[in-house]
Amino acid sequence: MEAAVTAPPSARDALEAGGAPDVDVIVIGGGVNGTGVARDAALRGLKVALFERHDLAFGASGNSSGMIHGGPRYLTTDPDVTYSSCLDSGHIQRIAPHLLFRIPFLAPVFGATELLAEATLATYDAFFDVYDRYQPLKRGKPHVRLTGAEIATLEPGLAPGARGGVTFDEWGIDGARLCVANAVDAIEHGAEVHVHTTVTELLRGDAGRVRGVRFRHRIDGTSGTRTARLVVNATGAWSPITAALGGLPNDAARVRPGKGIHIFLDRRLTNYAVMTNAIDGRQVFLMPWQNVSVLGTTDDDYYGDLDRVVATGDEVRYLFEAVARVFPSIWQARAIGTWGGVRPTLYEWGPNEDELSREHAVVDHAAHGAPGLYSMLGGKLASYRQFAEEMTDVLARELRVPVPCRTHIAPLPGGDEVVDPMKLVVAGGMEAVTATRLEYRHGSRSLRVLERMQRDPREGAVICPCEPVTEAEVRYTVAHELARTVDDVSRRTRLGLGVCGGMRCAARCGRIVAEMTERSPREGLQLAHGFLAGAARRRAAAVGPDQARQEALGLAALRAEIGRPPSRPEPDTDETEHEAWR
Amino acid sequence: MSRRVVVVGAGIAGSAAAFAAARAGAEVVVVHDRAGASALCSGALDLEAWDTDASGEVAARAQRALTDAELAAFLTALGAHRLGGTAPNGVIATASGVVRPACAADRALLDLAPLAGRRVAVADIERDDWDASLLAKAFGASAWAEHTGTTFTPVFVRLLRTGYERRIAPYDFAELHDDPARGAALADALNAAAPDVDAWLVGPWLGIQPDTVAAIRARARVPLGETTSLLAGAAGARFERARDRLFTELGVEVRRGRVGRVAARDASWALELAPDSDGAPGELAASAVVLATGGVGAGGIVFTWRLPGVVRGFELPFAAPVTLALDGESLGGGGSLYGPSLETKGLGALERVGIACDALGRPVGKNAAQMGLFVAGDAVAGRPRTMLGAALAGLASGNVAAGG
Numbered sequence: 001m002e003a004a005v006t007a008p009p010s011a012r013d014a015l016e017a018g019g020a021p022d023v024d025v026i027v028i029g030g031g032v033n034g035t036g037v038a039r040d041a042a043l044r045g046l047k048v049a050l051f052e053r054h055d056l057a058f059g060a061s062g063n064s065s066g067m068i069h070g071g072p073r074y075l076t077t078d079p080d081v082t083y084s085s086c087l088d089s090g091h092i093q094r095i096a097p098h099l100l101f102r103i104p105f106l107a108p109v110f111g112a113t114e115l116l117a118e119a120t121l122a123t124y125d126a127f128f129d130v131y132d133r134y135q136p137l138k139r140g141k142p143h144v145r146l147t148g149a150e151i152a153t154l155e156p157g158l159a160p161g162a163r164g165g166v167t168f169d170e171w172g173i174d175g176a177r178l179c180v181a182n183a184v185d186a187i188e189h190g191a192e193v194h195v196h197t198t199v200t201e202l203l204r205g206d207a208g209r210v211r212g213v214r215f216r217h218r219i220d221g222t223s224g225t226r227t228a229r230l231v232v233n234a235t236g237a238w239s240p241i242t243a244a245l246g247g248l249p250n251d252a253a254r255v256r257p258g259k260g261i262h263i264f265l266d267r268r269l270t271n272y273a274v275m276t277n278a279i280d281g282r283q284v285f286l287m288p289w290q291n292v293s294v295l296g297t298t299d300d301d302y303y304g305d306l307d308r309v310v311a312t313g314d315e316v317r318y319l320f321e322a323v324a325r326v327f328p329s330i331w332q333a334r335a336i337g338t339w340g341g342v343r344p345t346l347y348e349w350g351p352n353e354d355e356l357s358r359e360h361a362v363v364d365h366a367a368h369g370a371p372g373l374y375s376m377l378g379g380k381l382a383s384y385r386q387f388a389e390e391m392t393d394v395l396a397r398e399l400r401v402p403v404p405c406r407t408h409i410a411p412l413p414g415g416d417e418v419v420d421p422m423k424l425v426v427a428g429g430m431e432a433v434t435a436t437r438l439e440y441r442h443g444s445r446s447l448r449v450l451e452r453m454q455r456d457p458r459e460g461a462v463i464c465p466c467e468p469v470t471e472a473e474v475r476y477t478v479a480h481e482l483a484r485t486v487d488d489v490s491r492r493t494r495l496g497l498g499v500c501g502g503m504r505c506a507a508r509c510g511r512i513v514a515e516m517t518e519r520s521p522r523e524g525l526q527l528a529h530g531f532l533a534g535a536a537r538r539r540a541a542a543v544g545p546d547q548a549r550q551e552a553l554g555l556a557a558l559r560a561e562i563g564r565p566p567s568r569p570e571p572d573t574d575e576t577e578h579e580a581w582r
Numbered sequence: 583m584s585r586r587v588v589v590v591g592a593g594i595a596g597s598a599a600a601f602a603a604a605r606a607g608a609e610v611v612v613v614h615d616r617a618g619a620s621a622l623c624s625g626a627l628d629l630e631a632w633d634t635d636a637s638g639e640v641a642a643r644a645q646r647a648l649t650d651a652e653l654a655a656f657l658t659a660l661g662a663h664r665l666g667g668t669a670p671n672g673v674i675a676t677a678s679g680v681v682r683p684a685c686a687a688d689r690a691l692l693d694l695a696p697l698a699g700r701r702v703a704v705a706d707i708e709r710d711d712w713d714a715s716l717l718a719k720a721f722g723a724s725a726w727a728e729h730t731g732t733t734f735t736p737v738f739v740r741l742l743r744t745g746y747e748r749r750i751a752p753y754d755f756a757e758l759h760d761d762p763a764r765g766a767a768l769a770d771a772l773n774a775a776a777p778d779v780d781a782w783l784v785g786p787w788l789g790i791q792p793d794t795v796a797a798i799r800a801r802a803r804v805p806l807g808e809t810t811s812l813l814a815g816a817a818g819a820r821f822e823r824a825r826d827r828l829f830t831e832l833g834v835e836v837r838r839g840r841v842g843r844v845a846a847r848d849a850s851w852a853l854e855l856a857p858d859s860d861g862a863p864g865e866l867a868a869s870a871v872v873l874a875t876g877g878v879g880a881g882g883i884v885f886t887w888r889l890p891g892v893v894r895g896f897e898l899p900f901a902a903p904v905t906l907a908l909d910g911e912s913l914g915g916g917g918s919l920y921g922p923s924l925e926t927k928g929l930g931a932l933e934r935v936g937i938a939c940d941a942l943g944r945p946v947g948k949n950a951a952q953m954g955l956f957v958a959g960d961a962v963a964g965r966p967r968t969m970l971g972a973a974l975a976g977l978a979s980g981n982v983a984a985g986g
C-alpha cells in the first residue's frame with residue numbers, strides 16, 4: 001500500500017520540449033482501478049484517455065465475488081486496514097447507494113463435539129465483537145450469535161447438526177455496473193474512453209520516458225497513437241504483459257495471478273450467504289442474489305490465457321462438494337452459468353494463494369528506466385476508490401494540479417437520488433421485477449431509460465424475459481454506456497444469463513446493437529453467435545442433470561433458427577471459439 | 583395372428599414407425615409420455631442440419647429423400663406439412679431473423695421461394711417478443727433476398743385486443759386464433775393494413791389446430807404464413823394434433839405413460855409401464871418393439887448423478903437390453919470416474935449421445951435374443967437430429983418390425 005517515488009521534475013520538462021501531448025493522462029485498462037483513476041483524474045480537471053482491450057469490467061472487476069467487505073481478515077493483524085476498508089465501504093455506499101446490497105452472512109458451526117463447537121463459537125463471538133465496532137462506518141449491523149435450533153429455523157436446508165453459528169453483515173456490489181458508472185462519470189467530465197481498443201505498444205521518448213501508446217481498435221481494425229504526459233498501467237493480471245509492451249523487464253510489474261470461479265444456480269437456495277469450508281480448509285460461500293444463488297469461489301495460480309478464462313469441471317466440483325456437506329440439496333439445484341476471473345495479487349514467492357495479501361501498490365517505473373509510467377498492482381474491488389485516489393494523488397502532484405480528490409463525496413451517475421421502482425411501474429407500465437432490476441442497475445438514471453419508453457412505448461418490450469431486460473435499457477447501454485457487442489450488453493444488464501441461456505434474446509439484441517452502431521444485420525447475428533458460443537463454453541463444465549435437457553433443446557432450437565456458427569471465426573469479436581457447440 | 587408392434591415414443595420417428603407398421607398390417611400400440619423434440623420444434627423439416635454456409639448438396643439430398651414414396655405418403659397422411667412447395671427448394675424465415683432453406687415445413691410457415699423478387703410485408707404488432715422492423719431489415723439483408731431482389735417491409739397491424747396479449751406466451755397467443763372470429767379478424771386486419779403487398783409474413787401465431795391456417799388463408803387477399811417457432815411454439819403443437827388424428831385414423835392404440843422396462847420373453851417382448859395416475863402399473867406384450875424415445879432434449883436419455891453427487895453420466899431412463907454410445911464409444915463399461923465430461927466433449931455431446939445401433943437401426947452389441955427390437959430417430963447415437971431423418975428411420979423400422 002506504499003505509494004510511489006515521484007519522477008524527477010526534469011523529466012516532465014523534457015517532454016514538454018517535444019511538443020504538447022494529446023492528453024494529460026492515459027489509463028490502460030477498464031477495470032475498476034482503471035475507470036476509478038480515470039474518473040478521479042477527470043474530476044480533478046485532468047484530460048484523460050482510457051483504453052480498454054475488451055469491454056469495461058471484462059477482467060477481474062466484472063468477475064469477482066463483488067463484496068465490498070470491511071476487511072475482517074485484517075482485524076487481528078492490521079486493524080488499520082479494517083478501519084479504512086469499512087470507512088471506504090461507507091464512501092462507496094454514499095456515492096452509489098443504488099448499486100449496493102446487503103449480504104447477511106451466516107457461519108454455521110458444526111464441530112465434532114459440543115465442547116469444540118463451543119470453543120469455536122466463543123472465538124467467533126469475540127472476533128465479531130471487535131468487528132462490530134467498525135460496522136457503523138459502513139452502516140453494518142452487529143453480529144448475532146445463534147443456537148443450533150435457531151439456525152435450523154433460519155436456514156431449513158442446512159444439514160442437521162449445526163451446534164450454533166454467527167451472522168455478520170457485509171455489502172455486495174455489481175462490479176461491472178461499478179466500472180461502467182466510473183467510466184460514464186469520467187466521460188461526463190471530459191475523458192475519452194475507448195473500448196474494444198487494445199494498447200499494442202508503449203511509446204518511449206527521450207531518456208526512456210513513456211510518452212504515449214499505440215492502439216488498435218479490435219472491432220474496426222483501425223489503429224493509431226495517442227500521447228500523454230503520464231501513462232497508468234491499470235491492467236490487473238495483464239500488468240506484466242502491458243509493461244512488456246514498452247520493453248520493461250519481466251519483473252517490473254509482476255503479479256501473482258490467482259484464478260477464481262463462481263457458479264450461478266437457477267434459484268434462491270438460502271436466506272443467508274452461508275459460509276463453509278472446502279476440502280482444503282478454504283472458505284467458500286453460497287449466496288442468494290436476486291432470484292438466483294451464487295456459489296464461490298476458488299483461488300488457484302493461473303498461467304493460462306487471460307483473455308479466455310473459463311471454469312473447469314474440477315473447480316465446479318470442488319465448490320459443489322464443499323457446499324454439499326452443509327447444504328445437501330445443492331445437488332438438486334441447476335447450474336445455469338459460471339464466470340471466472342484472475343486476481344492481480346501482489347507478487348510474493350512462497351505463501352499459499354489464500355494467505356496472499358490483497359493489498360495494492362503504485363509502482364513508478366522510473367525505477368526501471370521508464371519515467372512517466374506507473375502500474376497499479378494488486379488491490380480489491382472494495383478498495384478501488386482509495387487506490388485510485390492514491391494513484392491520482394501521484395499524478396496530480398507530478399502534473400502540479402493541486403486539486404483534492406472528490407470521489408468519496410461526488411455521487412456516481414445514478415447515485416445522486418433515490419428512485420422508487422413503483423414510480424417506474426406506474427409511469428412506464430413495467431412489471432415490478434423489471435422496474436426493481438432497472439432501478440438497481442441505473443439508480444436515478446433509470447428515469448432516463450423510462451423517458452425512452454415514454455417517447456416510444458415499443459421500447460418497453462421485455463426482450464430478455466429471464467432477467468428481465470427491456471429494449472429501452474439495451475438501447476440505453478449502447479447509446480450511453482459504450483456497449484458494442486451482445487456480451488457488453490449482457491455484462492451491463494445480465495441479458496441472456498438466465499435459464500434459457502440467451503436463446504430468446506441474443507439474436508434480437510445483436511440486431512439492435514448492430515443497428516445502433518451502423519453495422520449490418522449479419523454482423524448483428526455474428527455478435528449473437530459470439531455471445532451464445534461464449535456462454536455455452538462457460539456453462540459446459542457446470543451442466544448437471546436438469547440443465548442437460550434444457551441445453552439439448554437449446555442447441556436444437558438455435559440450430560433451427562440461426563444455423564451452425566459460420567465455420568470461419570470472426571476476427572473482430574472477442575468470442576471466436578465455437579467448439580462448445582459441437 | 584397378426585404381429586403386435588409396440589412403438590415407444592410419439593415424436594415423428596414413433597409416428598412414422600406406427601404408420602408403417604399399421605400399413606403393413608400389424609396391430610400397433612403407441613406408448614408415449616411428455617412432449618419430445620417433435621412437439622417442441624421449429625416447424626422446419628430438414629434431412630441434415632442446414633448450415634449458414636449451406637451448399638446446394640444438402641438441399642439436393644433432402645429433395646431426393648422427399649421423392650421416397652413412403653415418406654411422402656406418411657407426411658401426406660399426417661397432413662400438417664408442405665413438401666417442397668411450388669418451387670423445388672423451399673425457403674423460410676426464422677423467428678431469429680434468418681432466411682434459410684427448408685425442403686419441407688409445417689404448412690403454416692410461409693414458403694418464400696415462390697415470392698422471390700416480390701414485396702413481402704412483415705406484420706408489425708406490439709408483441710414483446712416480436713420486433714418487425716428489425717426483423718424485416720435482417721430478412722431484407724439476407725443473401726437470398728439480395729440475390730432474388732425480394733423486399734421485406736414492416737407494416738403496422740392493429741391486432742392486439744388487450745395489453746395482456748403483448749406478453750402472453752407465444753403458444754397462448756397462437757391459440758387465440760383458433761377461435762374462428764379471431765382468425766377472421768386477423769385476416770381482415772392484414773387485408774386492411776396493406777392491400778397492395780404480395781404476401782404477409784407473420785409470427786408463429788396462426789393457431790395450434792392444424793386447420794386454422796387454411797381458414798385464415800381463405801379469407802386473406804394474398805399469401806400469408808409464419809416464421810419458424812422458437813422452442814415450444816405453435817408448430818410443435820400442430821404436429822401433436824396432426825399426429826393424434828393420424829393415430830385415430832390408423833386405428834392405433836395409444837397409451838399415455840412411461841415405459842419402465844423392455845425385456846425379451848421367450849420369442850417376444852414384454853414392456854412394463856410405470857404406474858399411471860391411478861397407480862396401476864401396466865404390462866404389454868409385443869412381437870416387436872420400436873424405441874423412438876428421443877434424445878436428451880426429450881428426456882429419452884438422461885444426464886444424471888449416478889451416486890448422490892458422485893458420478894455424472896448418461897443413462898437410459900428405463901431398462902432395456904441396449905447400450906449407449908457417444909462418438910462411437912460405448913458408455914456401458916464405465917470410462918472415467920466422473921463419466922464423459924461436457925467440458926471436453928462440448929455441449930454438443932448432449933446431441934450425439936444415443937443408443938448404439940447398426941445402419942438398420944438394430945441395437946448393436948447384443949445377441950439374437952434381440953431380434954425384433956428396433957431404435958429410430960433421436961434415440962439413435964450419432965445421427966443428425968432432424969425431422970426427416972427421424973421420419974425415415976421410423977418408417978424403416980416400422981416396416982421391418984411389422985414384417986417379422
Ligand SMILES: Cc1cc2nc3c(=O)[nH]c(=O)nc-3n(C[C@H](O)[C@H](O)[C@H](O)COP(=O)(O)OP(=O)(O)OC[C@H]3O[C@@H](n4cnc5c(N)ncnc54)[C@H](O)[C@@H]3O)c2cc1C
Binds near residue numbers: 341382
Ligand atoms: C474470483 C474473484 C473474486 C474476487 N472477489 C472480490 C471481492 O469479493 N471483493 C473485492 O473487493 N475484490 C475481489 N476480487 C478482486 C478484485 O476483483 C480485483 O482486485 C479488481 O477487480 C482488480 O481490478 P483491476 O482494474 O486492477 O483489474 P481488471 O478488472 O482485471 O482490469 C484490467 C483490464 O485491463 C484490460 N487490458 C489488459 N490488457 C490491455 C491492453 N493491452 N490494452 C487495454 N486494456 C487492457 C483488460 O481487458 C481488463 O479489463 C476478486 C477477484 C476475483 C478474480
Ligand SMILES: Cc1cc2nc3c(=O)[nH]c(=O)nc-3n(C[C@H](O)[C@H](O)[C@H](O)COP(=O)(O)OP(=O)(O)OC[C@H]3O[C@@H](n4cnc5c(N)ncnc54)[C@H](O)[C@@H]3O)c2cc1C
Binds near residue numbers: 591618624625628
Ligand atoms: C426446438 C427444436 C427445434 C428443432 N428444429 C428442427 C428443424 O428446424 N428441422 C429439423 O429437421 N429438426 C429440428 N429439430 C429436431 C427434430 O425435432 C428432432 O430430430 C425430431 O423431432 C426427433 O424425433 P423423435 O421422434 O426421434 O424424438 P422426439 O420427438 O423427441 O420423441 C420422443 C418421444 O419419446 C417419448 N418417450 C421418451 N421416453 C419415454 C418412455 N420412457 N416411455 C414412453 N415414452 C417415452 C416422448 O414422450 C416422446 O413422445 C428441432 C428440435 C427442437 C427441440
